[in-house]
Amino acid sequence: MHITLLVGTVHGNATLVAQAIQMxxxxxxxITLLPMDGLDITVFDTPGVFLICTSTTGVGDVPDNAQAxxxxxxxxxxxxxxxxxGLIALGDSSYGDSFYGGGRRFDExxxxxxxxxxxxxxxxxxxxxxxxEEDAIAWFQQWLPLLA
Numbered sequence: 459m460h461i462t463l464l465v466g467t468v469h470g471n472a473t474l475v476a477q478a479i480q481m482x483x484x485x486x487x488x489i490t491l492l493p494m495d496g497l498d499i500t501v502f503d504t505p506g507v508f509l510i511c512t513s514t515t516g517v518g519d520v521p522d523n524a525q526a527x528x529x530x531x532x533x534x535x536x537x538x539x540x541x542x543x544g545l546i547a548l549g550d551s552s553y554g555d556s557f558y559g560g561g562r563r564f565d566e567x568x569x570x571x572x573x574x575x576x577x578x579x580x581x582x583x584x585x586x587x588x589x590x591e592e593d594a595i596a597w598f599q600q601w602l603p604l605l606a
Contacts, residue, residue, distance in 0.1 A: 459487050459605060460506030466494045466524030466560060468515045471590065472548050475582065476511045478591035479546075479598050487602065495523045498530035499538075507576070507605055508543040510564055511594075514550075518559020531567045541573035544601050546594055550584040557583070577604045 461483075465476045473493070480489045492501070494512075502508065515521050520528045547561020558581050565575060580597035582590040 461487055461489045461509050462501070462504050462506055463489050463491045463509045463511060464494050464497070464501065464527070465491060466510070466512035466521040466527075466564075468513050468521045471584075472511045472513045472521075472546075475546060475548065475590050475594045478595055479509070479511070482595045482598060484602075493523060494521075494527045497527040499527070499534040499536065501527065502538055502541050502573075508541060509546065509598075510543060510561070511546040511548075512560045512564060513548040514553075514556065514558055514560035516556075518553075518556030518563070520560040520563055524560070524564075528563065528567070531571060535571060537572045538568065539572035539574075541568065541571075542576050542605075543568060543573055544576050544580075546580040546582065546597070548582045548584070548590065552585050577601045 463476050465472050467473045480491050483489045547558035549558030551557045
């Protein structure tokens with residue numbers, strides 16, 4: 459099965475998490491790591507399953523490199539009922555209500571367009587874990603069987 463791993467990052471932490479997941483994948487899954495820079499809604503025309511790995515910036519916003527894709531979900535809105543996705547959201551709970559806001563924004567908008575999230579959101583809290591890559595890999599290994 460093909461998984462497109464879309465990465466939205468500010469300081470590179472989400473990229474490190476995504477790379478760890480890509481390396482941890484078994485031979486039955488092909489993972490294409492794709493930074494969100496300059497992407498639009500047509501990325502969801504790609505066959506397979508999507509895994510969004512995004513950090514949060516500002517007051518619960520999506521990272522700068524994910525802005526074009528996020529805004530395209532409104533500007534180029536179309537029904538995404540064929541899209542199945544998982545979500546890894548990075549944030550810091552010390553920021554209160556904006557905690558993992560970038561991931562929540564993607565999740566809400568994709569569901570509004572008919573996409574179906576598979577499994578629970580993997581929330582990586584910078585205030586809680588010193589090993590986000592390992593936590594994400596553990597989540598990913600539990601998420602993969604849900605794709606069947």
